[in-house]
Amino acid sequence: MTDTRDVDLPALARWLEDRLGASNVRIDGLARPQGSGFSAETVMFTARCDRYGATEARRLVLRRETPDPPVYPSQVPGVDVEVDIQHRTMAALARCGGGPLAPLLGYGTDGSVLGAPFFVMGFVDGDVPIENPLYTQRGFFVDATPETRRHMIEDGLAVLARIHSVDWRAAGFDWLVPPGVEPGTAQQVAVWEDYARRELGEREHPLLAGGFEWLHGNLPTHRSVGVCWGDARLGNMIWRDGRCVCVTDFEAASIASPEQDLGWWLMFDRWVHETFGVERLDGEPTREEQRALYVVSSGRDVDDTTFHEVFAATRYTAIVVRVMNRAVARGDLPADQTIWLENPGATCLAQLMAEL
Numbered sequence: 001m002t003d004t005r006d007v008d009l010p011a012l013a014r015w016l017e018d019r020l021g022a023s024n025v026r027i028d029g030l031a032r033p034q035g036s037g038f039s040a041e042t043v044m045f046t047a048r049c050d051r052y053g054a055t056e057a058r059r060l061v062l063r064r065e066t067p068d069p070p071v072y073p074s075q076v077p078g079v080d081v082e083v084d085i086q087h088r089t090m091a092a093l094a095r096c097g098g099g100p101l102a103p104l105l106g107y108g109t110d111g112s113v114l115g116a117p118f119f120v121m122g123f124v125d126g127d128v129p130i131e132n133p134l135y136t137q138r139g140f141f142v143d144a145t146p147e148t149r150r151h152m153i154e155d156g157l158a159v160l161a162r163i164h165s166v167d168w169r170a171a172g173f174d175w176l177v178p179p180g181v182e183p184g185t186a187q188q189v190a191v192w193e194d195y196a197r198r199e200l201g202e203r204e205h206p207l208l209a210g211g212f213e214w215l216h217g218n219l220p221t222h223r224s225v226g227v228c229w230g231d232a233r234l235g236n237m238i239w240r241d242g243r244c245v246c247v248t249d250f251e252a253a254s255i256a257s258p259e260q261d262l263g264w265w266l267m268f269d270r271w272v273h274e275t276f277g278v279e280r281l282d283g284e285p286t287r288e289e290q291r292a293l294y295v296v297s298s299g300r301d302v303d304d305t306t307f308h309e310v311f312a313a314t315r316y317t318a319i320v321v322r323v324m325n326r327a328v329a330r331g332d333l334p335a336d337q338t339i340w341l342e343n344p345g346a347t348c349l350a351q352l353m354a355e356l
Helices: 009-020 082-095 146-164 185-200 206-217 258-271 287-298 306-330 344-355
Strands: 023-031 041-051 054-064 104-108 118-122 226-228 237-240 243-247 254-256
Touching: 009 023, 009 041, 009 054, 009 104, 054 082, 082 104, 082 118, 146 226, 146 237, 146 243, 146 258, 146 287, 185 206, 185 254, 185 306, 206 306, 206 344, 226 258, 254 258, 258 287, 258 306, 258 344, 306 344
Parallel strands: none
Antiparallel strands: 023 041, 041 054, 054 118, 104 118, 226 254, 237 243
């Protein structure tokens, strides 16, 4: 169990009483999941409470904002609290049936309860493909049958298509678009290029610069936009019996081309295979087959995702710069570290650029 002593359990228990409609809430069994990412803090716990003369126990999950700068660039000036973005996105998707989601219990808007904004949701039991060690090398995905592996990827792409089917205006996602700005791929490239430049400062990153140069020269002309999950991959889904039972991690949500999400999904497929030299397991569809599976589920005409795969790897390379900057600021890494320049994300981008 990772240290969770900084969570004010009495304060959290009092906050939960109204949300659970119960009294005498007691919290125990705190733990942080393996590979819980770089954005919001994640803590799992059990809340025991008294209701109708009996004691009940509910497994819950806390997500609390960290003091670090957000991992992802702000889509709208001032909208940069990642737990707020995630909670608002999940609540909107839940209202319109936009995917399997954990039930939300409530959102703490300021630091008066736990020292930072947070939200609590129900715990969803299942397996999560992790990246250290790679799920394509060890764990339940490797141990599954070829049929189950293929079904997982088919189901994951169907869930992604379901998110993309949401009418973003009717669902109230206007808050993800700056006033007077036309959402789309050109706007997204600008957001991410500004972000990369800020994080690099005076440093040179030839590969990242080359990625943005290629993107500017190959911008697609289509204008269709919708709700984008932002971090679409198997590892951000909870799985049970080969089916996705919960979608997680919406901190990078945006209004953009749905192919932006598909490109991220396919880029991560490359990352967990070619980037690390891992052979595709029996039953795993190729990227071409996955693209076709998405077309069937979404009904969209997607003939080529090269641009969005390159955009995905470029974004990922920029994210690593940000994450390493945060680690240096915390004192976890020396200032002269070069991980920001040489890392698997950059390798993935280099592989893609070599194929253009």
